[in-house]
Amino acid sequence: MAGKVSAKLPIEFTVAENIKHLLISNSVPIIFLGLSAMAIPLSGFSAGYLIQEMLTRLARNSFLVLSLLVPIMAGMGLNFGMVLGAMAGQIGLICVTDWAVVGIPGLVLASIISMPIAALLGFICGNVLNRAKGREMVTSYILGFFINGIYQFVVLYLFGVRGLLKIPFTDSYMRVPITSPQLVLSRGYGIRNAINLTGLRHALDNAIHFQMTLGGENPFMISIPVSTFLVIGFFCLFIVWFRRTKLGQDMRAIGQDMAVADSAGIAVERTRVIAIVISTMLAAFGQIIFLQNIGTMNTYNSHEQTGMFSIAALLIGGATVTKASIGNVFVGVILFHLMFVVSPMAGKELIGQAQLGEYFRVFVSYGIIAVALVLHAWKRYQDRERSRRDLRGEA
């Protein structure tokens, strides 16, 4: 559309303006590329270590970040509510660990348990966001905290509790079926803070994996979790296919203009709910992949950081609140985690205090999101000016 309009009204942008526009469009990845380029030599990490680290982190995080794409397509911004999905995934993992189902069957079972929970949470989230059109991001962010309260209530007070409901016509009581002493706190109910996912550790990563040696003078070995990458690749194909379906097209139409989509007969609210449900379910699966790679689960904290890190990664990849591609995901995961691995050491080398490096990393994570959000809003302002000039025509 926009292309046709400008073809009718040939407004010349100067070369400088075009370069400026290109730089502004990709300002975020460029800035972080520059920062990493400075930080890598300072940190003193070897190339082999960094490559291995990046491969591991790509496998670990990509799926979570990919789950953010669908709501962006539907014009709902960054889904800070993806932590809801992460919580659902964790509930699945808690159950599976309790029942001692290990390996791939364990992961599948965990996914099967978490999917309905994620779908329900996504349904709630979608409906709440429909009531807060125009401020979806901050609402889904607070919703994450709110559901976190409920998650804590369920996991800390209901799991493993005895005598909650009397089973009709018998003398026995229902017990929320989490009994393993490795999971339940010594007081008899509530899940421990740290859970060791021994049976599930690397279950997906090691299903098919591949080791190779790289480098000439000082060779190093890297291992590639092929199966995880296959799952991620399959999911990328799903996204590409999904964009072409009727539903995907509807979502894009809504993302462009909600009012126009509504007059075109698209069920706007319903489609928005579906977008969030899909995103939440995928986030649940993503969290399962993430935790099987880490191998231990922090019952009350793991999910909180998930949202922040995934969103930071996507934004660094050059995505904006309204536009994100699969490419943004992978660029973003690499750049963000490069920064994440390198910054504490670089900070330490630069200023000389170990604790300082830690704070520096926290600062980078928060600062990245702040900068990206500000740059995005600023860029949108610039775009608005540009399109206004486009419309104005010749003076």
Place this chain on the structure above:
Amino acid sequence: MLNKFIENAGWPRIIIGLFLFSLFLAAPFVNVRVDKSLSDTLVRVGMNGVLVLAMVPMVQSGCGLNFGLPLGVISGLLGATTSIQIATATNEISALMSAPSAEAAEKLAAINPSGVTLFLANLLNSMPPASKAMTLFSFALIIAIPIAAVLGFFYAQILNRVKGEEMMIATYVGFSSVALMCMAWLLLPFNSPVMIWGYGGSGLRTTISADGFWRHVLSDFASIGSEQGSFYFPTGMFLFFFLMIAVVWAFFRTKTGTAITAVGSNPEFARASGIDVNKMRTISVMFSTILGAIGILVYEQSFGFIQLYMGPLYMAFPAVAAILLGGASVNKASMVNVLVGTFLFQGILTMTPSVINSLLQSDMSEVIRIIVSNGMILYALTRKAQVKR
């Protein structure tokens, strides 16, 4: 009649109010003293009141809820730490000056205090303890306010460029400034032994006691009862809180204040009537940040400790929840909202740990706090704008 009351007060306030009331009713049955609980609630209202008040200017100017409150808090913390630094430095100098030995004179010469320092040392140590504490607290305020004004100005420049997405960006500006200050607390050249890590370490401690400096300087002014007793009312703190409320109330009746309200209600209309929208927003953001700085100092003098590092990270959320609980919306807030909201919110926070825990034999207060405060914010964000006829 009843319908009108419900409409005016709003269901959330009625439900939470009844819940709080029933907690007070249930208290005697689980051996929780009502007078002590009420006094605890009031102390916390006074502590948090100004922080909640800091929401008002930004809400009124249409900048949304001030999730960037940590910025003001940081300014307050800088004021607090600097005032303690001044106190310890001047104490040392006066001690050396009054000591007759040659050794002391040598040490004094080594420090080589400037004229200002000597003047401060003489001034502070000629005062009775109560007015010395008050003077130190004023120093903290005098240092914090300009810092808050400057930070607020730059914060406003960011917010003016991201209209419509202030809240999300404010949250992350607040978070990243807290993280940035974490590094600063390690690096800033404070050397007062009561503030830095022991064993010759460098950097400030995570919590610093204000005892002996300005702890309870406002709270104990004309206070009723004692903290150890069953009832304690921090009169001075409340006088200060009401003074701040009066200042904000009066400000929104000046020409500038009215213009700010106009910007918040309808920016296009305000612009058409010749109001400089960005300027008004800047003033409101600076005002909010300054109130945040004052608020944290009031909080700390009552609490008795200065919390640094990640302490201020989530400070905005209880304040936001409180003002919303008081009936404010995302773009309208009044003094009544501040008072009612702070009382209800702090009442719940005080009463749930004692009463609910005695009832259920388990510590659920944290979970209840999370659900109530975030539930309140969610309610406000999803509320359909109501049109008054």
